[in-house]
Amino acid sequence: MDRPIRVLVAKPGLDGHDRGAKLIARALRDAGMEVIYTGLRQTPEQIVAAAIQEDVDVVAMSILSGAHNHLFPKVVELMKEQEADDVLIIGGGVIPDDDIPGLKQKGIAQIFTPGTPTTVTIDFIKNNVKRK
Amino acid sequence: MKLINKMLSGDKRACARLISIVENDKLESEKIIKQIYSHTGNAHIVGITGPPGAGKSTLTDKIVKSLLKENKKIGIIAVDPTSPYSGGAILGDRIRMQDLALNPNVFIRSMGTRGYLGGLAKATRNAIKVLDAYGCDYIFIETVGVGQSEVDIVKAADTVVMVMVPGLGDDIQSIKAGIMEIGDIFVVNKSDLFGAQRTATEINMMLDLNTNEKRRPPVLMVTSTKNEGIDKLIEETKDHYTYLKESKEYDERRQKNLRIELLELVEEEIRNIVISETNKDNKMENAVKELADKKVDPFTVRDKFLNSIKK
Numbered sequence: 001m002d003r004p005i006r007v008l009v010a011k012p013g014l015d016g017h018d019r020g021a022k023l024i025a026r027a028l029r030d031a032g033m034e035v036i037y038t039g040l041r042q043t044p045e046q047i048v049a050a051a052i053q054e055d056v057d058v059v060a061m062s063i064l065s066g067a068h069n070h071l072f073p074k075v076v077e078l079m080k081e082q083e084a085d086d087v088l089i090i091g092g093g094v095i096p097d098d099d100i101p102g103l104k105q106k107g108i109a110q111i112f113t114p115g116t117p118t119t120v121t122i123d124f125i126k127n128n129v130k131r132k
Numbered sequence: 133m134k135l136i137n138k139m140l141s142g143d144k145r146a147c148a149r150l151i152s153i154v155e156n157d158k159l160e161s162e163k164i165i166k167q168i169y170s171h172t173g174n175a176h177i178v179g180i181t182g183p184p185g186a187g188k189s190t191l192t193d194k195i196v197k198s199l200l201k202e203n204k205k206i207g208i209i210a211v212d213p214t215s216p217y218s219g220g221a222i223l224g225d226r227i228r229m230q231d232l233a234l235n236p237n238v239f240i241r242s243m244g245t246r247g248y249l250g251g252l253a254k255a256t257r258n259a260i261k262v263l264d265a266y267g268c269d270y271i272f273i274e275t276v277g278v279g280q281s282e283v284d285i286v287k288a289a290d291t292v293v294m295v296m297v298p299g300l301g302d303d304i305q306s307i308k309a310g311i312m313e314i315g316d317i318f319v320v321n322k323s324d325l326f327g328a329q330r331t332a333t334e335i336n337m338m339l340d341l342n343t344n345e346k347r348r349p350p351v352l353m354v355t356s357t358k359n360e361g362i363d364k365l366i367e368e369t370k371d372h373y374t375y376l377k378e379s380k381e382y383d384e385r386r387q388k389n390l391r392i393e394l395l396e397l398v399e400e401e402i403r404n405i406v407i408s409e410t411n412k413d414n415k416m417e418n419a420v421k422e423l424a425d426k427k428v429d430p431f432t433v434r435d436k437f438l439n440s441i442k443k
């Protein structure tokens with residue numbers, strides 16, 4: 001691919017801080033990606049609207065507050081409604097191991113729990129973007 | 133092309149895809165622009181520029197919210213710098229425009245400069261054309277935070293809003309060269325902060341020194357975060373557009389910019405032709421060696437290269 005990969009880094013839900021999201025945003029930038037960062041407290045609808053307008057390859061979401069089982073699949077569903085299912089959707093944050101298989105089944109390509117080196121996330125994105 | 137028809141009928145995803153193509157694919161981009169060019173020319177293009185952190189995104193958000201009450205369709209292109217080291221970028225202007233994301237009449241697009249130095253991205257001009265054809269009444273272009281010489285916005289916009297803030301102090305002096313001249317409207321944003329009046333006075337003094345302006349730019353006090361001064365700014369923006377249209381300046385300005393655009397396109401193409409031509413048989417490499425050994429001078433080589441591409 002001779003263009004930068006575009007990634008929307010989004011924080012759905014009511015978390016009060018976004019240190020983790022900013023950290024990953026910087027790591028992705030340093031890996032040569034264009035990161036669109038939209039700030040805290042995004043609804044799934046806002047995330048999808050931004051993803052469409054920005055025509056991103058990847059939506060990367062992070063949640064600390066525990067609402068992932070509802071919010072992550074909701075974003076996948078809304079993206080499908082927009083016929084944007086060629087976008088890679090990944091999640092991160094405080095997510096119990098038991099929840100991961102269910103989320104993957106619902107279309108979240110991968111879940112990155114705290115402590116995952118950013119290089120793992122970067123490699124995953126590079127190897128799995130669906131669009132040319 | 134199917135995408136183009138979808139975009140012309142108002143499809144956001146098609147519009148977004150077309151902007152990506154215009155950004156990434158030179159040949160496809162040309163095909164698209166050829167097809168949509170006759171649909172452009174209807175939007176009022178407004179540049180929002182000024183130093184980093186002046187409140188350009190916050191201001192744009194407030195202006196757009198107000199214009200939406202008039203049922204206008206609005207495009208926003210927000211440019212942020214690409215890192216020269218990694219080629220990546222963090223595009224963060226949307227943070228200040230969160231409430232606009234879902235509005236059906238608003239389209240927001242973030243762009244990295246990708247090595248371009250004038251305060252815009254190389255593809256911004258063509259992205260504007262896409263949004264214009266998409267049917268926007270207004271297109272706002274937020275430049276990167278400017279410092280010294282990022283004045284490309286003047287080649288792309290009808291109206292340039294220069295956003296200043298209190299406390300720039302001596303910075304006003306350093307910014308003024310070149311950059312101050314491109315403002316059609318000056319905003320002192322963050323007027324809730326100490327020193328706003330003084331900043332306005334300084335800008336006014338500077339503008340009074342410049343007597344060859346066709347139209348003296350107004351200086352407006354605004355507090356974006358409190359939505360103060362926004363309606364006045366919108367009024368002045370519209371007045372400026374009316375002035376352009378009623379005087380000859382609208383046509384003069386657009387034609388001047390078209391001339392620049394055309395010359396840049398020609399330059400780029402000649403450059404590409406010369407590069408591909410002189411890559412053959414190591415012509416370029418050999419010439420560089422000869423130059424280094426002082427066997428020949430640069431102007432002679434230039435003429436030789438140019439002659440070799442003449443049909």
Ligand SMILES: Nc1nc2c(ncn2[C@@H]2O[C@H](COP(=O)(O)OP(=O)(O)OP(=O)(O)O)[C@@H](O)[C@H]2O)c(=O)[nH]1
Pocket residue numbers: 183184185186187188189190191225228276277321322323324325354355356357358
């Ligand atoms: N006090 C005060 N703060 C403001 C005002 N307008 C914007 N800000 C704040 O200034 C900071 C920067 O605002 P932005 O809108 O991101 O500024 P910007 O010019 O777009 O910044 P860059 O795109 O990074 O160059 C934010 O914290 C805003 O809340 C204002 O009128 N008064």
Ligand SMILES: [Mg+2]
Pocket residue numbers: 188189190224225274
């Ligand atoms: Mg900004």
